[in-house]
Amino acid sequence: MGTSNYKKSKMLLLKKIKHVFIFTLLIALGVSCGSEGDFQFDDINVSKGGSMSQFYIEQNFLYVIEETTLSIFDIINDTPSIIAKVDIRMQGETIAKLNNTLLIGTTTGVLFYDVSNPEVPEQISEYVHITSCDPVVSDGQYAFITLRSGRNCGVADDVLEIIDISDLKNPVLVSSYSMVSPYGLALMGTNLFVGELYNGMSWFDVSDVTNIVLLKSYSEIMAIDFIVNGSDLTITTKNSLLQMQLTETNELVKLSEMVYAEN
């Protein structure tokens, strides 16, 4: 009897979850199909990953970096089809996209690929650095890379490098700063957040890229990676899923914290 009640409540819960999920998906679809007969696929919501993602989704394409291969999938139909597979000749770690350019973080540098024609991705340039692990974020003018030494990452210093990418054919190092053990990073306007795991989280003002200023360090936030949504910052730490918000008075306030061990 107890078991069947449990099953029943589990079923109901699942049903509820499904409904909530479907509801959201329908809203997302509804928004995109506002005007009849005019499917604007561009408006369909897509997910956003952290700086350490290996999948990047946008409009009709899914970009995947895996080991030394860049794969591009056409996702217009229910079953995706692979339209490009490129050997990038470096160990790929992270992928991000800016306009028509893919930014691929590898263990030996950042690669820039033009994907204006996704069937024929073309390498524009590469920014080579010491062997390390390196997620990359960018505002279009500058790319911010964290280089971390350690297991699987090669021997190197732990640094943050800022590269001028206004001329994508010729990325130029602007400045370099020592970090402790940088993992993921996030850019919110002129604020840069760097996750340093056991060494906490650092918040920098990067308005002047030649002289970035440490605004605050949080030793208690063992941050690994981030997602920025407007002024909201979702952080995955060693212990929790933490949500913070940058207020208009430039204060970082905690919205919630879901502790992994308790959930």
Add this chain to the structure above:
Amino acid sequence: MKNKGHLISIVLIITMGFLCGCFEFIPEFDIEEVEGYKPIYVDADFGVELEAPIPFSDQGKIYHYSHYIFVEEVGRGFHIIENTDKTNPNKVGFFQIPLNTNIAVRGNIVYANSGPHLLALKILEDGSIITNKLPNVFNSANTKNIPPVSGNYFECVDEDLGDVIGWELATIKNPKCYY
């Protein structure tokens, strides 16, 4: 001249054979228990279902979609967190996907890797999920039915048990295969 060439070849082949004979490890199969590779199988018609929440144990990457946050459970799938109220997020479900490390969502389709395959999970209005699979598109594909690292014993693949999507290190009993 031609004969000389042949002679050199033969000597080389014999030498190589001799060297290989000396250095190559010839596995014994008369052992009870050993550390080796074990195939990870999934049913050929494997489909993903939305499941009740499970505890976090080895959390990885995070994603945002609409008012949801997804948290990777390394290699097993991802947690679904309902986040309409950012001050009070709620874990509401789990997608179990073997050997999954990355996802991305667009509209009502969730894209997820599962070993060598790319899955497209279409979530229907009634809550059911259609799993479409684009097989063997990733490098981690091991379609040859041998483990990723040579020099190890492994549990021979039994195709009746399903589709091999990866390998795990385990203590295996009485192995009959070696690579």
